[in-house]
Amino acid sequence: MSKSICPGLLQNAGWPVGWPDCLPAFVSWTTTIYLLGPLSCPFASPHYRINREQVAMAVRPNVLSALRRFTSCDVGDALVKLGVPQGGYLSGLKMYSPDFMSPTAKFLGPAYTVKMVHASNKVSPTPKLHFADAIPKDSVVFVSQPRDLISACWGGLMSTRAQKRGAAGVIIDGKFRDINEHRELGMTLFARDISILGSNSFTRSSELDVPVTYENSENGGQVVINPGDYILGDADGVVVVPPEKAEECVRLCQERFDIDEETRRCLEQGDEIGSTIKRLRK
Secondary structure: OOOOOOOOOOOOOOOOOOHHHHHHHHHHHHHHHHHHOHHHOOOOOOHHHHHHHHHHHHHHHHHHHHHOOOOHHHHHHHHHHOOOHHHHEOOOOEEEEOOOOOOOOOEEEEEEEEEEEEOOOOOOOOOOOOHHHHOOOOOEEEEEOOOOOOOOOOOHHHHHHHHHHOOOEEEEEEEEOOHHHHHHHOOOEEEEEEOOOOOOOOEEEEEEOOOEEEEOOOOOOEEEEOOOOEEEEEOOEEEEEOHHHHHHHHHHHHHHHHHHHHHHHHHHOOOOHHHHHHHHOO
């Protein structure tokens, strides 16, 4: 990255001086790399992933720490206002670990995506490295499994490896197994469903760190998860935040939070909810 894009970023991975002026160009640059992949990037994989960690470190002190203060509900509402499809909401996922719908478990981090295919698929590429061995530190692992499979694509041993790699959490767009092993590890894990069957005879990994699509079953709406998108998961659900929307999302979350707190105080004093909301939520 040239110094004209973001002065001081190469000198350290912390937040650079004068970041408000350089953030739009910085986000545009990083988003281009995420979307176009290693072919567009002069430091292709595995160096591409190392650079992505530096990018995450550069934005973490401000945007991620601010986003972490809010719930998935706060963030989803903000993203709807910003015109993000489906509000970034991944409907149909349940938190199975560390406890079912734990009120305290929460993760936030950049997406590391894994695309699975049927085991019989001999055409799609095969990664040189097991996907669990390539998990970047502090990332949220997102595994996309074909919907017509009855097997799991993630198990206890993978959570063991993910934890050792420093993963913030795991999301399975499909099925997993070994529920008690994940809970013993304390791994925060969301999935659509659970299975008793292992993956070997049914599915295999194909592509790592590529855009994947999540389909919300209720309305057929789709959410695209790009590598590096911020994913927040808590007891209410999971939401995906495009990096270029993160700063404005934080502003809207704080604005709505302040309004809701004032609304709550009014209701506790006995005010009517209809007139209070009409007055405060302009």
